[in-house]
Amino acid sequence: MSIQWFPGHMTQARKKAGETLAVADVVVEVLDARLPQASSNPMIHELRVFRQRPCLKLLNKADLADPEATKAWLAYFDAQPGVKAVAISCKKASDVARIPGLAQKLAPHRNDAVKPLRLMIMGIPNVGKSTLMNALVKKKVAAVGDQPAVTKTQQRIDISNRLTLYDTPGMLWPKIDHPIDGLMLAASHAVGINAYIDEEVGTWLANYLLEVYPKLLMARYGFATEGMDAVGVIEAIAKKRGCVIKGRGGELDMERAAAILILDYRSGALGRISLETPALRASRQAELKAAGKLPVNPDLAVDDGKA
Incomplete structure (x- = not known):
């Protein structure tokens, strides 16, 4: 995405x-x-x-x-x-x-x-x-x-x-080269709601939280995260919060559950969370470089040593 x-x-x-x-x-x-x-x-x-x-x-x-x-x-x-x-x-x-x-x-x-x-x-x-x-x-x-x-x-x-x-007005740049940057910006409410889909952003956020802040997920929603993947987190939130689509036989409303997760992150209800560190960003940058997808703008990296 x-x-x-x-x-x-x-x-x-x-x-x-x-x-x-x-x-x-x-x-x-x-x-x-x-x-x-x-x-x-x-x-x-x-x-x-x-x-x-x-x-x-x-x-x-x-x-x-x-x-x-x-x-x-x-x-x-x-x-x-x-x-x-x-x-x-x-x-x-x-x-x-x-x-x-x-x-x-x-x-x-x-x-x-x-x-x-x-x-x-x-x-x-x-x-x-x-x-x-x-x-x-x-x-x-x-x-x-x-x-x-x-x-x-x-x-x-x-x-x-x-x-x-x-x-000055808030300014983004014409092309966000780093895909994860776009997801982080969307999760943090820095881009318009017409630019992303809650379920896709929420799924990425759930995966990150599973890897870095699983205890905060457990504390907020009251379910064990062991053995769970990102989609499973969204499903569990939907069940806990009663997110179902009317007239669809109890089908879970994954979009609504993802929006709940995103809002809880934005408001701080989940706890104190950072989506990147200098070390993590350098690691993500190295992965992009190895895959031949390094952003053309060096200022998206943390290891360029420039102000």
Whole structure:
């Protein structure tokens, strides 16, 4: 299954972002802490490297992610030149309050009313950019919704005479080369619902959870996972939650059960889960390379050593 989603407004958003980046000092890239590299848009990397801008990577939703995996990602990103990474929850005022100071350290020459610090907030859809903007400004200035691509236009906000923010629409890239990236993005609600089928995404998620977090499945749904495959997990959830298709003789509604699993992952009801680690991503990349399916964009790998 290859998941692709690139609404028309994203082309214009990319062009506008490139223009604005010329006057910004620091790129603040908001990532999903559960899939930090998969939720990092390679176009953002290309734009900021071209303009030679430092990057503050915010691993948002860290309260939903596996803390050990997050620790590994922070070390990975911090090892890159011009990059500082921090794990946060945009819903926590204390976390958001740290961001201007962290960004300031990446651009120490912009630190007064004559040369105010100019931050460009970037990221893929539905990672929390609008929530971050509203928290930074301390009032609602950006639309927040539970569907990706709510924000479609760029805006500038002068917080003070020393700090300016540029908010950009969520941008994906035209072709998601890594199939598992597409599945992770769909599971995490970063692509539109018309771009994927719940049962296919849920089955992939169930397989991953069986391999990495089987105890969380057992704790949430109350069934033993030993000897079970991904389809069996979806079937078991359907039975536990009474997901049947009306008028079909008790036939299980696998699509509805898969949607329940996905929602429980997204909300954190399943527990703290990360869908990738630097080591796991490198392993997946090696498998693609061996199969002759290596993505053409090196920024989809974790072993390229580039910021």
